Amino acid sequence: MAFIPLLAMVRKDLQLFFSDRRSVIVSFVVPIAIGSFFGAIFAGGGQNREPARLAVAIVDQDASAISKAVLAGAETDKNLKVATPTEDEARDLVKRGNTAVAVIIPKGFGDAAGKAFFGNGDKPSLDLLHDPSRSTELAMVRGILTQHVMEAVSKEMFGGDQGRQLVEQTLPQVQSSSMPVDQKRLLVEMLGSVQKYYNEQRATGAQGTTERRGITMPYTVREEAMTAGSNIKYNGYAHSFAGMAIQFLLFAMANMGIEMLLERQRGLWKRLRSAPVSKLTLLSSKAVSGTILSTLILFVSFGFAMIVFAVRIEGSALGFLGISIACAMMASTFGLLVAALGNSPATARGVTTLAVLMMVMLGGAWVPTFIFPAWLQQLTTVVPVRWAVDGLDAMTWRGFGLSSAVLPTLVLVAFAAMFAGIAAARFRWEEA
Amino acid sequence: MLAIKNLRKSFGSVVAVDDVSFTLGRGQLLGLLGPNGAGKTTTVSMIAGLVTPEQGEVLIEGARLSGDTDLKKRRIGLVPQDLALYDELSARANLRFFGALYGLSGATLEKAIASAMELVGLIDRIKDRVATYSGGMKRRLNLAAGLLHDPDILLLDEPTVGVDPQSRNAIFDNLELLKSRGKALLYTTHYMEEVERLADRIVVMDHGRVIAEDTLDGLQSRVATVGGGRATLESVFLTLTGRSLRD
Numbered sequence: 174m175a176f177i178p179l180l181a182m183v184r185k186d187l188q189l190f191f192s193d194r195r196s197v198i199v200s201f202v203v204p205i206a207i208g209s210f211f212g213a214i215f216a217g218g219g220q221n222r223e224p225a226r227l228a229v230a231i232v233d234q235d236a237s238a239i240s241k242a243v244l245a246g247a248e249t250d251k252n253l254k255v256a257t258p259t260e261d262e263a264r265d266l267v268k269r270g271n272t273a274v275a276v277i278i279p280k281g282f283g284d285a286a287g288k289a290f291f292g293n294g295d296k297p298s299l300d301l302l303h304d305p306s307r308s309t310e311l312a313m314v315r316g317i318l319t320q321h322v323m324e325a326v327s328k329e330m331f332g333g334d335q336g337r338q339l340v341e342q343t344l345p346q347v348q349s350s351s352m353p354v355d356q357k358r359l360l361v362e363m364l365g366s367v368q369k370y371y372n373e374q375r376a377t378g379a380q381g382t383t384e385r386r387g388i389t390m391p392y393t394v395r396e397e398a399m400t401a402g403s404n405i406k407y408n409g410y411a412h413s414f415a416g417m418a419i420q421f422l423l424f425a426m427a428n429m430g431i432e433m434l435l436e437r438q439r440g441l442w443k444r445l446r447s448a449p450v451s452k453l454t455l456l457s458s459k460a461v462s463g464t465i466l467s468t469l470i471l472f473v474s475f476g477f478a479m480i481v482f483a484v485r486i487e488g489s490a491l492g493f494l495g496i497s498i499a500c501a502m503m504a505s506t507f508g509l510l511v512a513a514l515g516n517s518p519a520t521a522r523g524v525t526t527l528a529v530l531m532m533v534m535l536g537g538a539w540v541p542t543f544i545f546p547a548w549l550q551q552l553t554t555v556v557p558v559r560w561a562v563d564g565l566d567a568m569t570w571r572g573f574g575l576s577s578a579v580l581p582t583l584v585l586v587a588f589a590a591m592f593a594g595i596a597a598a599r600f601r602w603e604e605a
Numbered sequence: 606m607l608a609i610k611n612l613r614k615s616f617g618s619v620v621a622v623d624d625v626s627f628t629l630g631r632g633q634l635l636g637l638l639g640p641n642g643a644g645k646t647t648t649v650s651m652i653a654g655l656v657t658p659e660q661g662e663v664l665i666e667g668a669r670l671s672g673d674t675d676l677k678k679r680r681i682g683l684v685p686q687d688l689a690l691y692d693e694l695s696a697r698a699n700l701r702f703f704g705a706l707y708g709l710s711g712a713t714l715e716k717a718i719a720s721a722m723e724l725v726g727l728i729d730r731i732k733d734r735v736a737t738y739s740g741g742m743k744r745r746l747n748l749a750a751g752l753l754h755d756p757d758i759l760l761l762d763e764p765t766v767g768v769d770p771q772s773r774n775a776i777f778d779n780l781e782l783l784k785s786r787g788k789a790l791l792y793t794t795h796y797m798e799e800v801e802r803l804a805d806r807i808v809v810m811d812h813g814r815v816i817a818e819d820t821l822d823g824l825q826s827r828v829a830t831v832g833g834g835r836a837t838l839e840s841v842f843l844t845l846t847g848r849s850l851r852d
Contacts, residue, residue: 175674181705185691185698192693440687444750447653447683448706451674603656 178450182458183465186429190466200425200470205477208417211539212410212482226254227310230263230275237283238333242325243318244278252317267302273310275302276318286326287335320390327388337371340364410482411569412562416538418474419500419561422467423532426504427525429463430511434518437601446602456509456597463505464498471497486569492578493568499585500561506592513596532558557588606631606789607652607758612661614647621647623813625661629758634780634790636804638797640846644813645793646686649760652791653683665758679707682756686763688743689750692736696727696746699735700753707754714753721749724779741772748776758789765799777803797838807838811846 190196231247233240248255258266263275277300285297299318303311330336344364347357436442445455478484486493515521533539535549536558542550553559564581567573607629614622622644629635639645650656652663654670663670665677690699700718704710709717722728725745735743748764761780765773780803784790794800800807800821807824809817817824821838828836828844836844 177708177710178706181702185694185702188698189691189693440685440689441691443650443653443655443685443687444683444689444703445706446655446673447678447681448703449674449676449678449708450706603650 175451175454178448179454179458179461182455183462186459186462187465189432190425190429190462196425196428200421200466201473204414204417204421204470204474208410208414208474208478209482211413211417212478215409215413215541227252227274227313228254228256228272229314230256230258230266230272232258232260232263232275232277234260234280235278235282238335239283239286239325239329240278242328243321246321246324247276247318250317250321252313264302267304270304270306273304273307274314276300276314277302283326283329283335286322287330287339290326290330323388324390331388332371332374337368337375340368340371344368405487405570405572408482408484408570410478411484412541412566414474414478414482414484415562415565415569416533416536418471419504419536419558419565420529420533420538421474422470422501422504423507423529423558424526425470426463426467426508427511427529428508429459429466429505430508430515430525431518431521433459433508433512434515434521438518452597452600452602456593456600459509459512460502460505460593463508464501467501467504468497471501484569487572488568489573489575489578490568492573492575492582493565495578495582496561496564496568496585499582499589500557500564502589503557503561503585503592506589506596509596509600510592513599513601532556535559537562557585560584560588606666607791608664608667609648609652610662610664612648612651612658612663614651614656614658620813622651622658625810625813625815627808627815627818629789629791631757631789632784632787633805634784634792634803636800636807637791637793637810638795638800638807638842639793639810643810643846645810646762647813648810649683649762649791649793653681653760654678679754680757682751682754682759684748684751684759684761684764686766688747690735690743690746693734695732695734696722696738697731699746700750703750704753709754717753717755721752724752724782725749726775739772741768741775744768744772745776745779748779752783756788758791759783761790761792763794764792765794765796773799797842801838809842809845817845 229247231244233244244255244257247253256266256272258275260277263272263277266272267275279297279300282297282299285295289296299322301311301315301318303314330339344361347360347364350357352360433442436445475484511521511525515524535553536542536556537553538558542553542559545553560581564578564585567577567581608626609628610626612622612625613620625644625648627635637645637648647656651658652670654673654675665680668677670677691702694702697718700721701714704714704717718731719728722731725748727742727745727749730738730742735746738746744764744767748761751759751761765776768776777799780790780792790803792800792803804821806818806820808815809824817827819827824838824841825836828841
């Protein structure tokens with residue numbers, strides 16, 4: 174007996190949802206569109222993509238061997254996209270936000286840097302003009318530039334003309350200095366050896382057999398993306414589609430709650446309550462139809478991502494199913510909560526929009542939670558969306574097994590139970 | 606068939622219904638009259654199970670109505686004042702849904718839908734979305750939705766609000782037919798001529814209490830007119846409830 178009304182109410186809710194073209198578009202098409210956009214941004218190198226290069230302007234006012242070598246090194250760096258404008262143009266590019274950092278190599282930089290390399294001269298300054306909103310890029314450019322400047326200066330000082338001239342200038346100065354004899358002798362012997370080295374290098378260099386070498390990075394980097402399996406690659410679309418699908422299924426369910434308030438306003442709940450149907454059946458039907466719709470939204474979004482962007486469930490398919498259904502239950506009971514706590518459709522709409530946006534923002538649906546401050550990362554564990562997003566990430570591109578799905582599933586079911594409990598307790602049942 | 610005994614309901618400090626009692630027999634139409642805020646809708650809501658009375662009871666054939674899932678609720682049909690219909694769905698989909706709430710399914714449900722739609726004269730528009738219906742048609746469909754499960758008692762809360770004379774007349778014909786079939790009808794309205802035409806007995810409520818209960822003739826005989834003729838129901842009503850404006 175109770176089964177017939179329950180089925181009828183579920184069927185009616187699905188009919189109403191699919192009869193509203195706007196709801197269908199917002200719930201199914203929009204998350205796919207936004208998920209595709211965010212996925213393209215956060216896709217990373219998992220699909221043999223070229224990493225985005227940092228736009229840097231280098232103004233070489235020195236034109237010395239060292240400054241030219243710095244420029245050449247930067248131009249071959251795979252992390253940088255180098256432009257060589259004038260200083261005024263460089264300043265304008267940074268001001269307009271077209272370039273994150275402009276590097277100005279001032280006149281005399283090479284000469285001064287060479288002297289400072291051996292510690293007997295003032296260090297020249299390298300001017301970095303930067304966009305204040307892009308401090309992360311400034312730090313990256315600073316690091317990359319250190320490497321290229323050190324390589325260029327050391328190469329020049331251990332084999333270039335500038336290094337040889339510096340030794341030739343320094344040797345007579347030392348010999349005529351008033352320093353203690355034993356110290357002078359040791360220094361003259363050392364500089365003499367260096368001069369001899371330069372001369373030999375010059376002689377062999379003229380024959381074209383030896384390449385000058387300076388200081389180079391004493392290590393190379395081997396990068397390995399850590400997922401649960403060696404053949405599992407990161408796919409940014411998996412995260413973006415999870416986030417956007419969850420956001421829009423929450424919006425759909427909040428809207429379902431508002432529809433319940435509208436049903437009350439239109440007197441439909443009088444009809445429902447006058448029928449011999451229990452309160453449990455009435456609320457359960459809404460929870461069931463909401464769970465079905467939410468699961469559909471999630472599956473359609475992921476289905477699209479699988480077909481178009483090669484997103485795969487690299488972990489447990491059963492775990493993915495469990496987290497999806499638990500997430501759908503959480504969302505549908507959130508809709509019940511809206512119906513129970515909302516005074517009117519208009520006020521509920523504003524409050525729930527804010528609540529959903531806060532939940533998805535703090536839950537990492539827009540941007541990964543690792544960029545949050547540590548305290549906020551801890552705090553967001555009380556947000557159900559965080560568990561849903563992390564759980565779906567674990568089952569898709571992270572490739573974890575069923576055991577990793579258990580905790581997020583249980584937490585989401587617990588949230589669903591809490592929402593349903595509050596909704597049942599606070600629901601206004603009397604229809605005067 | 607229906608007996609209301611000492612019903613009371615208050616909302617906060619406002620007593621909406623206080624010690625209301627009346628009975629309604631098979632094949633009767635009881636007109637429930639009262640100014641705004643008199644307690645008519647709250648009384649109907651308590652009978653329909655929408656509101657729990659603080660005191661008193663609702664008896665159907667002598668048995669007390671209790672609980673949401675009491676099967677005796679199947680003997681009551683509610684036609685609410687609001688057009689409680691899903692505009693986005695067809696008339697058939699609406700009636701399938703409302704019928705299923707009473708456990709109807711399959712051929713029984715389809716037969717009940719056809720019968721109700723025939724009665725209200727909308728069988729030709731059964732497949733159309735309710736949004737395409739006129740106000741009068743929606744009112745008739747609202748009535749059909751309350752009749753689907755063939756209730757013995759029909760609660761009609763201002764069922765003709767905002768409809769044209771043709772639709773109103775059609776609804777009256779439907780109600781007279783239902784009465785002739787032995788249904789008990791409780792009818793609340795502000796339109797005196799409707800009660801004059803339809804009601805076997807009239808209950809007048811004010812400030813949550815029953816202030817008069819009689820036949821039309823009985824009520825009219827209570828009020829003397831200047832010329833010695835029969836008083837209209839409206840003048841009886843105003844005499845009983847006063848002329849002060851209500852919220």
